[in-house]
Amino acid sequence: MSTLNWGERELAYDVSGFVSGKGHFVDDIKLPGMLHMTVLRSPYARARIVSLKGGMSSKDLKARMASVGEGASSEAGLSIEPVFATEFVNYVGEPVAAVFAEDRYKSADLLESIEVDYEPMKPVVTIDDALSMGPIHLGRKNNIMAETIKGADFKDPDSPIVIEDTLENERISANPIEPRGIVASFSEGMLNVWISTQAVHSIKEGLVESLRNSELLIHVMQTDTGGGFGSKGGLYPEYVIAAFASMKFGKPVKWIETRREHLSSTHPGRGMRGKVKLFAEKDGKITGLRGEVMIDAGAYDSGIASFSPGFVAMQMTGPYFIESAQVRGKALFTNKVPQGPYRGAGRPEASFLIERMVDMLADELKMDPADLRLMNMSEKPFTSPMGLKIDGARPFFESAVKELGYMTEVKNSKGVGLSFFVLVPAVYPGESARIIIRDGRVRVWLGGNSHGQGHEVFVKKLVNEELGVPERLVTLYRGDTGMTKTGVGSWGSRSAIVGGAAIVAVCRKIKEDVVKIHGRYSTESLLSGSYDEFINNELKMPLNSFGANLATVEIGKMGNVRIKKCVAFYDVGRALNPDMVIGQIQGGMAQGIGQTLHEGLFYNDEGQLITSSISDAGVPLAEDLPNFTVKIAENRSSLPHGAKGLGESPTIGVPTALIRAIEKASGKRLRRTPVTPEELIS
Amino acid sequence: MHPSSFEYFAPTKMEEALDLLSKYKGDAKIMAGGQSLIPLLKLRIASFPYVIDISGLNGMRGISEEGEYLEIGALATISDIEENEMVRERYTILHEAAVQIADPLIRNRGTIGGNLSHGDPSNDMPSVAIALKAKMEVIGKEGVRLIEGDSFITDSFTNSMNEGEILRRVLVPAARGSTGGCYIKQKKSAGDFSVAAVAVQLSLNENESIRSAGIGLTSVAPKPLRAIRAERFLEGKKISDSVVKEAAKIVVSESDPSTDFYGTSEFKKKVLERITEEAINVSFERALVG
């Protein structure tokens, strides 16, 4: 009874529907008997639950969260998030109980009937608190969630220039305009799940593991997904609760996040403090780097916090040829929502650390920052002490300096910033794809799910190229675990790379099938037959690419920054659709500006979230932003379709170029994002 | 996102509205455009058993100069004010404040009456009303009375209307002779509430000395402030750099900003000083031609 009658058209990615209100988002789903779920959340950063009356709670569902998706961790142990808080709450916004009603208003009313007594405890709010205070979790020795060292130890170089500094990125909420949401419907032995997600397979695996029911039949289907930016890649407690409740009540259960819930309870990104020491010769040659990265990991190992320190550390030499480097990393427990991936997920943090330091070194040496950067690059491929593989970087960046118009800008104005970076996309472990040919049409599924990037555009193009089928006969459907046995997800600048490679591979498999039957391949024989192929296309090789940004600014009398120019020059490999590539980059540049000037999630000393709206969180408005200039270089990758990554390039490259421009314009040393007018006003 | 239940009335006549208000007293809340009230109801920060929607009351949306006053009906939307040519030309400060309130969609429903009476210290119209020396015409069962702009808001989210009274009109002294004003609102980012904002209205004597000055401040105290010492300091003086600087310093000394999400008290004072200087200068320029 409780299934959804979406036909083929409704299940396909179709941008054209959005302009007339014909999207199919999760909150659009209506099922007979459907219950609306509302979650009661902890009002305290840290407290003991003395008593709890009413609603569904850990008394009904004593389960712990599975770690799935981007940066999943297998050793979370004592610090896994419970689905419902049990004895203690550890962050403002942690789920404590849930209520269900036929109507969303009545569900909200019911929330008021739950009674909870808390005994507040002193919270661990900052990285410093985490280092100096006792552990937030019983049974742990301290607040260290994860610890790592990248790179071999080295003797301090005997170099005359040594600079050292501490740099920070505030936490940021991903804030896709569509918040998270799920509809779970258990019927006839099958749990059907419709969800706004970047990865249907992560949701499926996560639900099976969290519900500790390996027998459970789960079918996870992606709805149109209104942005994700990392925040919709993994599992969250509300999903487990909705699934459990649907099974318990035998009715469909819908949960739609409110924006304030998104701010308090969806895993935010960044939240990094790093200490870096650079050794250099007087001519600018960098001889060594020592670093320490600390991640404000939040209360549980649910997002990517235990993965982050090592991932940041690994990238900390950036595109530069630095032969001696060692970085220590720590993820630290704090009484805040668990940290998670946000567009870049460690890449912008690493770049912020190295690029800020290189700029400071340029100031110390009174050298031009472009010259200093270029002289620390290699013509040849190079593997960093931390194991990062970098192609010969120098030729690209020499051309970048020209393409960005750097020399002219430096002559003309004071507030100019330049940044270089290497993008490390999440290629591993590849991606899955399935193609079914029937009735003269090509139906395609990918293991990773579009949430605005326009996967359907490259899929149609590649199917056309490989199989000669006109694009109008090719349809890409939304993520569906019923149609792909396995799959990974969309994050880490990977989709055009791994999804594209999977499409090419599955097309070639089908081509072989046609040849087997017909002796040779033709589009006509393909379309007149029936074929069904699935591939789990493994990819392991690194596929790094280079990018550079330039920004120019002026500082107003009140400390407000006016961005005059914001320019990107990225190697995107083969641009499968240049318009979409440029659109992706522009959107990412806006987020890079957001991080630098506007965005943050702020907590007070009691661990209360004081950022209380999407505007407070700093999501930029049209008025806040300039027109962007995007230039692309198309150096094909080694993959058959030539793609490279790009989605995260702008959130890596823009903050570092922009903060440098502001530093030059204001004459003030800048060490953290976001930069506020208060710091800049003279 | 889901208000608690309430009973709803949409009277079309003022008498009905006043009857309802006196019947339900403290349990009733007047709603005009609802752009501040509905967000509070949605988040259940506030709830009221009875909501009296006065947006359908007749004859309360006009904007016109009648004799010695510019009369603005309390239900005039912020967009109405923004788009009114006469206001734009002769009461620049009002136009300037209007276009800086929230966003265009909110302005299409939000009313001047709501903005004035809600009492949020970051609302813009109260300090403009102070600078313009406007009077609030409120009506209750006992009749109509006028409340001076600078005593209308008495504290955060508190106004000086009695229970049972409704703001009906705003009376702004008509612009005569050399007058000019300016509203400057400083924000961190475009979508933010203000760090500080200042409303200045000046009228000049024939010798270009200041005949009267009105200065209202937004977001720098728990309520909108009248910078009365700065007004008195300016009155009778001719504008010079040093006079403007001194006046701005006095304004800052009259303010009481708190350290919060939008910045420290020191930062807000610095901003207030700079925007005040600019607002006085611009107002003076405008008064010279106005």
Added chain:
Amino acid sequence: MGTMKIKTTINGKKVEAEVEPRKLLVHFLREDLNLTGTHVGCDTSNCGACTVLVNGKAVKSCTMLAVQANGKEIVTIEGLSKNDELGPLQKAFLEKHGLQCGYCTSGMILTSFWLLKKNRNPSEEEIRKGLSGNLCRCTGYQSIVESVKYGAELMKEKEEEREVAVR
């Protein structure tokens, strides 16, 4: 608490309904009338994903009660295309890539529609300021601004066509 009867016109059709006074217009449209093109993106009246036209003016339907629609004319995104033929702004947003995830799109288009009714030749600055009640997280707004400019041209062309037809 009880419900109240309202009579309203939605996308040109007369609608009579019983609604709870506390129900927000956006929920009435989405849940009672299945007009799911109007979205909810925040709870603080910031994002504008819920924008509709009320008596011709763009407003946030999450900040208006359904009972307040009584006697009013409402247009939602579904009302901008006639017999599945897209309006000029809808075409412009598609052609100029004024959307990525599609969630803010309805609101962006309705606000732009209202802006262009008021001002047929908006400058870039006027468009950016005009869209300050609508948030987009995907595009960086540049392609939206271009869509609005292009939509303005298409709307003008359409009006000219109509004038020619009348003559």
